[in-house]
Amino acid sequence: MFAVAVASALVAAPAGAAPSVAPLGPDFEWGVATSGFQAEGTPPDSNWARYVAEGRTHDPYGSGPDFRHRYAEDIANAAAMGVDTFRFSVEWARVQPRPGEWDESEFAYYDDVVREIRAHGMRPMITLDHFVFPGWAVDRGGWTRDETIDLWLANAEKVVSRYAGQDVTWITFNEPTVFVQKELTFGGLSPLDAPGALDRMVRAHRSAYDLIHRLDPGARVSSNVSYIPAAMGVIDSLFTDRVRDKLDFVGLDYYYGVSLDNLTAAAAATEAFYDVRPQPDGIYHAALHFARKYPELPIVVVENGMPSDDGKARADGYTRADHLRDHVYWLQRARQDGANVVGYNYWSITDNYEWGNYRNRFGLYTVDVLTDPTLTRRPTDAVAAYREVTASDGVPADYTPVMPDSVCSLVSPPDSCVNTGSSGN
Template sequence: MMTGDEKGFNRRMVLATGAMGAASLLTAGGPLSAAASAATGGKHLVFPKGFRWGASTAGHQVEGNNVNSDLWFMENIQPQTFTERSGDACDSYHRMEEDVALLKQLGLNAYRFSIEWSRIEPSRGHFSLAEIDHYRRFIDMLRKAGIDPVVTFYHVSAPRWFAEAGGWLNPESPELFANYCDKAARALSSGMAYACTINEPQVGLTYRTFASGGEYFKKQDEIQARAHAAAAKLTSSERFVTMNHPDIVGMTPQLIKAHEKAYAAIKAARSNLPTGVTLNLVDFEPGNEGSPYQALREKAYGEWLACAKRAGDFVGVQTYRQIQIPGPGAKLPAQPAMPYVDAGHMEEMIKQPTALRNMVEYVHEQTGKPIFVTENGLETEDDRRRAWYIPQVLTHLHEAIEKGVPVIGYMHWSLMDNFEWLAGFKMKFGLASVDHQSFKRTPKPSSAVLARIARANAI
């Protein structure tokens, strides 16, 4: 997943920036089932047999102390681009049992997480058998609990040595990544249910496609350029490149090749393992008649959707926002009102529950591939909004399924409040909160909404 800012950009754009007890709400009836009934108009919507219900996280955001990674290094230099350091994060590295227990409590049958490249290959060409065994134990633990492991091989953070070698601007980077994927897949793929190669490789491109993002990125790019130059000087590197580096355009050819080579490597290790790439997809919709929103979609997503079409068994769709694109004609209806949101608060109004359905349909239309919703959620400290949002977004997702779109499953971002990149721990996406002194996970009331739906496989 981006941190978002005061203007309401998606949390991954820069990234690269209760009174009720949850347990009692897991039973039938009550306000949560009423909310679901309101979302569906009283209908009983059943999802396909075998539908995967889950939650997502990323290693650097929850494991803690990812000290060999490029982002850990960037968190500790000046000029500072991170609000705070990841530190212990949620200590998931040492609390695998607690995370599996939380997934079980919520009735989820799938969990998307990342294996950390910087742990598995801490220096170039050196692979840690101990770290591979750590992830093998976690995969086995999930399997024994009846939870499908959905594994991301690269979720934003890379080894520090990789950044020192030029990161994704290095022409050798696709081969370096494929070599890591080969080693990891041969060791771990037997227990995986699904594999994701790269998380949101085009996130830095999405918001640069329309004019209003220009001024914002000009400022951010200047800060990131200075920080990356400082990192290069400190490491005596020609250049130090992370996914937050301003030159996302220059990185893209290598990232596309990296996905294709990683896909081939993973399939060579286990040919029947469904593998795909996950993409950040903002739902661009017309705000006026004559809006160029379709051309904007093509500009933002066309290259990567073509890549996913030729190299992938599914496409991971990750959608949080809906932005109306102006045009020369008459104004079209405004986005519908939502509870707990001021209609004049545009940063919140763009979090429309119809956005996911629209992008699921669009990506399937463009690629012909099955769709896996690998991320969707809501950053808010008002958990009532999340409790309302979940049945709403899933009702609309069901509409896409009824139209014939093959949807593998729905993964909510995130299992728990975690380290949200440049924004630190401020943003709250989790189905559970985390006490950063005791690391206790506490399910929020909204988690009971998803739990009821997951257990019933229906709304």
């Protein structure tokens, strides 16, 4: 059956103008994102600070983009684009530098971040764990030990209690399966330890969901998942299926697709994300995958963005603004075809430390961390494009994507190979 679908897709090329799309509406939530270790600078002792110090990464960390001292500028830049949500993380390693010891000066910094976000009319989306945990927790075995669940929950309780009532959307773990994969890659976990580590994150999330709803009634809670084309059956079974009843929305992170005419996603295996050809129509299929699998849950795109190679223009001329508009177009298509997508965050507000290198540039604002001591934020073409998108609740009805539809998308096979939507060509 799948072979027949592939053959049909190969002979059925799209024709004519793209189907029109309706606005996403005034209640749709637009946002931007960043994370602590990647953006703050002056990192405290943690698993990732140690990976850098031990020479396991490609680039030194340097100053980082220095969100720690320039958050007001980054938050103001986000607000100027008309977004509703600013996502960041409260770093466990920063606020609890030693067991049982909480750093009030660092909490005061996060207090200011939350206050600044709200003063600009945006909602904070706070991530409790974005791949990073304290060095002292590393020394005690990290996620190989059951003890870490209680230690992690103690931090969660401290953070949630502090910011309850501030209209926060909470993310427990950022991309749990990728978290474990990176720990394997950089030596924090052995292959034998990985299943147990993921089990502990499941248990921690389930407890945190109840904790957050007790401390911050009415807040929304989730954990975002990295969408891996053609592999989501396995990925879902490792985490999302196991916490389905402890999610208020599905958090979707979509970066790349796979199709018969686009196998460049293989570059992701070597972290060369800039060599992956974007496949915007894949976000449509990813949204429909979750809409079919978890129909009771709305969908928030917690991360989506395009890496460039050290800030250089792509050889094919495809720009960050093209990428942004094309993905928003396909989200509008997904909404029309039944996926309850209620929000979208762009990753990221500035270029940052992409887990070992500065070469992968995802920022709406470019920052040359290794060569520019002033860390000047320079807008890409996507800044103006995002301002237009938020003002219009999406792209215009007659928008035609710059990147053509893929030939037999394998993002969610076999459906994605033969279906471009009920409103499609």
